Amino acid sequence: MAVIEDHSLFAESLEIALEMEGHDVRRIVLPEGGRSVHTLLPIIMRAKPRVALLDLDLGTYGNGGRLVEPLTLAGVNVVVVTSSIDRGRWGECVRYGARKILPKSSPLNDILATIRRITEGLPVMTQDEREELLKHWHAQVQEIQLIRSRLENLTHRESQVLAQLMDGRAVREIARMSVVSEATVRTQVKSILSKLEVSSQLAAVGCAHHVGWAPAGA
Known part of the structure; x- marks a missing residue:
């Protein structure tokens, strides 16, 4: 399992909690001065994770959401754990394959339960939840298209x-x-x-x- 997070304290807390649950965890250390989030992909894949806990805001690397699709295509179960409250952004992650979106304010047990269900091959998102997030994403896409047409x-x-x-x-x-x-x-x-x-x-x-x-x- 990989933890992709630029806040060290939060990443270390997740790492400790997951290891106590018996998971083999690797925290992905983000090299200083990074400019492109895509340069992290080979680093993550070297860990051969089955599950990746991914933050959406990765400091100088930018939008972690851009890693959702390539990780999903590589067979990784992506769980987004984020401080962002932008549900359109959440919907975009779901659109590109994220299994679950969890706010960082979630109880630790919710994160652990999500990982547990994924490892057991169980669903972690209801159809209604998925459709609601995709609805927010579609609305955001339309808004962006409208603004661009005006520009x-x-x-x-x-x-x-x-x-x-x-x-x-x-x-x-x-x-x-x-x-x-x-x-x-x-x-x-x-x-x-x-x-x-x-x-x-x-x-x-x-x-x-x-x-x-x-x-x-x-």
Whole structure:
């Protein structure tokens, strides 16, 4: 069994509890300075785990959810143990093969019981639970598609302004850098807000970050 977790204390607690239950556990140590979660896959697979307890947020490695599908395809039973409360994100993990999603606030006995049922070949998620999480994922996918379609309606200049807002620049600084008046930039910002159907610069920046948007050529 593999524990893939960037918080050492939590990982060690799981390791100790599982070993006391009689499981052969290997905690996957994440090398410092990692940039891609996919570089962890060969490290995990060398442990030849039947079950993997996977965190969704792996520090500099990013989104652990991207490991769900390749681990599942390799025959590993993936149980996500996460502090994320984003049920759309949970649904995505289920979509790509996760057997169960458990919040880190779950009693330790719930995690142990889940592992026990998996090793006994028993189901760990009801059909209703699975469908509910997939419903959240589908809704999230539709939301992202809608935001992306709105972002595509921005002009080249509006895209540049939004990118500068995402970098934390104020309207005055954007105007100075672009050698235009503040009134011109404010008009462009107003157009951006209208096209994205949001009421503030902060919301516009949030939308762009939410869908991983970057201007063309960036």
